[in-house]
Amino acid sequence: MAVNKNDYDFGGWATRNDxxxxxxxxxxxxxxxxxxxxSVPLVFNHNHSTVSxxxxxxxxxxxxxxxxxxxxxxxxxxxxxxxxxxxNRDITSLSIYANxxxxxxxxxxxxxxxxxxxxxxxxxxxxYIDTIMEHCDADEEEAEIYPPFESEGLDLYHTxxxxxxxxxxxxxxxxxxxxxxxxxxxxxxxxxxxxxxAKKDKTVQDVLDTLDEEQKxxxxxxxxxxxxxxxxxxxxxxxxxxxxxxxxxxxxxxxVETQDENTLSHAEMVAIxxxxxxxxxxxDSVLAHGITDIEYLFPDAKTIDKTxxxxxxxxxxxxxxxxxxxxxxxxxxRSIHANITADEARAKGYIKGKEKIDEVFLxxxxxxxxxxxxxxxxxxxxxxxDITDFDVVAWMKTEMRGMLEEEIARAILVGDGRxxxxxxxxxxxxxxxxxxxxxxxxxxxxxxxANSATASExxxxxxxxxxxxxxxxxxxxxxxxxxxxxxxxEALLIKDTTGRYIYETEEQLARKLRVSEIVTVxxxxxLSRETANHDTVxxxxxxxxxxxxxxxxDKGGAVSMFDxxxxxxxxxxxLIETRCSGALNVPKSAxxxxxxxx
Numbered sequence: 001m002a003v004n005k006n007d008y009d010f011g012g013w014a015t016r017n018d019x020x021x022x023x024x025x026x027x028x029x030x031x032x033x034x035x036x037x038x039s040v041p042l043v044f045n046h047n048h049s050t051v052s053x054x055x056x057x058x059x060x061x062x063x064x065x066x067x068x069x070x071x072x073x074x075x076x077x078x079x080x081x082x083x084x085x086x087x088n089r090d091i092t093s094l095s096i097y098a099n100x101x102x103x104x105x106x107x108x109x110x111x112x113x114x115x116x117x118x119x120x121x122x123x124x125x126x127x128y129i130d131t132i133m134e135h136c137d138a139d140e141e142e143a144e145i146y147p148p149f150e151s152e153g154l155d156l157y158h159t160x161x162x163x164x165x166x167x168x169x170x171x172x173x174x175x176x177x178x179x180x181x182x183x184x185x186x187x188x189x190x191x192x193x194x195x196x197x198a199k200k201d202k203t204v205q206d207v208l209d210t211l212d213e214e215q216k217x218x219x220x221x222x223x224x225x226x227x228x229x230x231x232x233x234x235x236x237x238x239x240x241x242x243x244x245x246x247x248x249x250x251x252x253x254x255x256v257e258t259q260d261e262n263t264l265s266h267a268e269m270v271a272i273x274x275x276x277x278x279x280x281x282x283x284d285s286v287l288a289h290g291i292t293d294i295e296y297l298f299p300d301a302k303t304i305d306k307t308x309x310x311x312x313x314x315x316x317x318x319x320x321x322x323x324x325x326x327x328x329x330x331x332x333x334r335s336i337h338a339n340i341t342a343d344e345a346r347a348k349g350y351i352k353g354k355e356k357i358d359e360v361f362l363x364x365x366x367x368x369x370x371x372x373x374x375x376x377x378x379x380x381x382x383x384x385x386d387i388t389d390f391d392v393v394a395w396m397k398t399e400m401r402g403m404l405e406e407e408i409a410r411a412i413l414v415g416d417g418r419x420x421x422x423x424x425x426x427x428x429x430x431x432x433x434x435x436x437x438x439x440x441x442x443x444x445x446x447x448x449x450a451n452s453a454t455a456s457e458x459x460x461x462x463x464x465x466x467x468x469x470x471x472x473x474x475x476x477x478x479x480x481x482x483x484x485x486x487x488x489x490e491a492l493l494i495k496d497t498t499g500r501y502i503y504e505t506e507e508q509l510a511r512k513l514r515v516s517e518i519v520t521v522x523x524x525x526x527l528s529r530e531t532a533n534h535d536t537v538x539x540x541x542x543x544x545x546x547x548x549x550x551x552x553x554d555k556g557g558a559v560s561m562f563d564x565x566x567x568x569x570x571x572x573x574x575l576i577e578t579r580c581s582g583a584l585n586v587p588k589s590a591x592x593x594x595x596x597x598x
Contacts, residue, residue: 003059005133008070010086014058014096014116016066016126023123027108029064032098035113036062042071044082046097046117050210055079058116066126069094069116082118092129093122306390313522315402317482320519321409324480324546325582331370331552335585337440338363364440366583370557371430373408374577375400381570393572397561400576404559410523412549412582413482413542417523431582434542434549434590436529441584443591445469446537451597458595459490462540466513466593475545475589478516483541485520515543529594537594548589553580 005011017029042056056073073079073086085091095117102110122128339345348357377396384392410416411426415433418425434442447465449458466481473479491509494502503509510518527539557579564573584590 003061003070005070008059008072009056009083009133010071010129011131011133012069012071012094012129013065013127014060014067014069014094014113015124017064019124019126021123025103025106025108027066027124030062031108031110032060032067032113033062034110035060035067038113040113041115042073043115043117044078045119046095046115052076052078055082055118060113060116067096067113071116071129086118086129087132091118091120093119094127094129095119095122095124096127303389307395310399312402313406314520315406317519317521318402318406318409320480321412321482321546322405325412326547326550326585328550328552329555331554331557331579331581333368333550333552333581333583333585335366335368335583336363337365337587368432368552368581368583369430370553370579370581371427372577372579373404373411373426373431374575375404375407376573376575378566378571378573381565381572384572393574397574397576400561400574401559404576404578408551408578408580408582412546412551413521414524414527414539417527431551431580432584434544434584435527435539435592437584437590440587441589443469443472443588444594445591446531446535446594446596448596448598455490456494459487459494462487462593462595463491463513466541466543466591469591469593470514470543472588473543473591475548475586477545477547478514479543479545479590480517480519481510481513481515481541481543482519482521482524484525485522486525487540488518488520513543535596537596540593540595542590542592544584544590548584548586549582550585551580551582553578 015027015032017027017031020026038060039057040060041054042058043053044055047053054074055076056071056079058069058071061068061070071086073083082091096113097115097117098111098113100110100112101108350356377400379392379396407416407426408431411431411433413433414435415428416426428436436442445465445468447461449461453461488506488509492501492503492506496502503512506518510516524539524541528536529539530536559576559578562575562577564575565571566573
């Protein structure tokens with residue numbers, strides 16, 4: 001092949017035959033004979049991040065000793081900077097990127113060279129620039145430059161899998177022919193050899209943003225292929241059986257490579273492989289460098305249940321309260337009681353000749369009027385139509401019914417807790433709370449205990465007060481204890497003098513208190529009231545049979561759901577309400593156990 005050397009800036013061996021390279025391969029004669037006469041890109045350190053890294057081109061010439069290249073730098077700032085460094089002999093080593101490889105064991109017998117690269121240290125000791133063309137009037141050539149490295153004692157490695165000193169690495173799929181001879185060389189490799197080496201390195205995202213859509217497609221295909229081929233833990237594999245391997249695509253290669261093709265890459269994707277240790281494996285490193293906001297590719301999150309779950313207080317007690325009260329079909333409740341407990345109501349013995357005395361007893365009367373209790377919600381009709389995963393209206397109605405019943409159950413036991421001046425308060429004259437009811441109906445078992453007492457001592461005092469108050473209880477049937485989780489916990493932790501728990505189960509505790517069941521009510525935690533003597537007492541529990549508590553509602557006053565539509569605002573409006581009254585109707589039918597901490 002006739003070459004006009006005056007058209008080129010330098011000449012050198014792109015690769016030499018029959019020399020063992022640092023990856024363990026040996027390139028045999030005429031392995032790249034099909035590349036004879038072809039022109040390939042000339043780059044620095046196999047850097048493909050931007051088109052500015054193309055420094056020029058090289059003309060390949062297949063020779064018996066190997067493949068010779070005539071290099072020509074372009075007129076770009078980078079190209080002329082590289083030419084200056086070559087002329088100054090700052091850079092003398094060459095490297096190739098090749099694919100479509102065929103191997104016989106470790107011997108490369110065929111392949112296609114896709115690019116030639118200037119490198120700081122080459123893996124093939126025989127690949128170097130041996131001639132620099134001096135373009136003068138006489139067209140003279142400068143003397144031959146001898147190889148900078150000997151073939152023995154070299155510490156060579158593939159940069160797609162950094163080598164630990166003294167440990168031989170298995171050849172890998174994406175192969176880079178470059179070497180690290182010392183820490184100083186490694187530091188030099190991280191510097192830019194071009195004229196812009198003082199400039200701040202661009203990030204991968206900065207580089208990607210400079211590409212058009214077609215170029216981005218090629219780059220993404222390269223990254224995806226590298227990630228797929230890297231395997232678990234980022235380990236690539238070489239074939240010792242002569243099987244074909246590959247590095248999918250080169251940016252400068254328009255040929256689509258198939259799965260059975262092998263690739264030899266010298267110093268490819270340096271930044272990605274340098275970060276492999278930081279990310280833990282090659283796959284993560286490739287993805288971290290190549291794809292910004294990779295989470296966009298993740299599958300959409302899916303809800304475990306179609307309907308959102310409620311965050312709410314435990315409400316098992318609500319059904320027990322509402323299911324236990326006595327329901328009557330009228331809302332105005334009147335209770336009349338004749339008190340025959342006084343001595344005046346007792347039967348008397350007769351003495352002959354004495355006047356008989358009439359019995360005297362007190363009549364007591366109480367009336368309770370109803371109040372409306374409601375819950376209102378609204379939804380925009382557009383939202384109802386757009387929510388297709390579940391029936392949002394039915395879901396919301398379930399919440400409205402549950403919260404209405406909880407509010408009524410709370411009002412029955414302890415009141416709604418709102419200020420007496422609040423406009424939305426459930427009045428205690430309409431739904432009378434058992435805790436705050438008159439002494440005629442609720443026995444207030446107040447006990448004194450030192451504030452400094454232990455939790456166990458306080459629990460014992462509460463149990464004793466409840467048991468002693470039971471002698472005055474006049475309610476029907478077997479009552480239940482409605483209390484807090486804190487009270488039950490402390491009662492179950494009471495120990496005897498030997499350290500043994502006195503009550504091992506709630507059932508044992510219930511039998512001690514002579515109640516049929518213990519029901520924990522979260523809304524009873526930390527409730528207090530002020531007595532007539534201006535003492536602050538804290539509620540510990542209520543013992544009552546709710547069959548003695550009447551809840552009355554007239555026809556139409558029962559719990560009802562109403563729907564409406566506001567045509568002006570395109571809103572669906574939902575209302576659930578009841579109009580009812582509630583009160584204990586049996587005297588001495590409840591016991592409120594209260595602590596006065598002193």
